[in-house]
Amino acid sequence: MNTVQLRQKIESQLNQLSPERLALVSDFLDSIESTEPTDSSSLRKLPPIKRGKTAKDLLKYAGTWQGDDLEDCLNIVHKTRSETQF
Template sequence: MRKQIIEYTSPPDALIALTKQLNTYEIKYQMNSEDFFAKYSQGETSDDEVFVEWAGNYQHYLALSTEKNDDTSNQKTKPEIQEATPILRGSKAEDLLKFAGTWQGDDFEECLQLVYKTRSPAEF
């Protein structure tokens, strides 16, 4: 199995890249990532390299999404953010692409420093 290290310039960039990759898998295998990961976790898929990568990308996506939600819920004052239709659980990664490039906030440098402090090379 090949090892690949990917570095992102910001958390939103990482989420966008992962969302695009997840969307590629979902289209190719006609299954959303959440359903795939449930089957993968229960051993209902093979351990082909592509499935291992898909599962790893989905776990990375979930971790970044959770970090982003945790960071925003811990803020005492939240910046004003445009209203958007919530994405329902079980949505396809393609649904998230409409938010690409719409990140708002004044904590970019803080987020970037957090990424530098906490990231580790991804091995697949």
């Protein structure tokens, strides 16, 4: 679906909404407009942040586990993870 078709579809959907729902759509659009960068091309011009290249380089940020719920946390991870497919 190209941009023109998408705009036509949205316009058709907007025409069918009640005033209350239309106000919700307006609020939503306001919220995404405020979070959208004004000039996304300027972000592409930034050089990459150079950091270490191995997991060993991240160890300086690692701490020790503090708390007594490590086993509970691991159990939650094991129960909720999904199998990886390659």
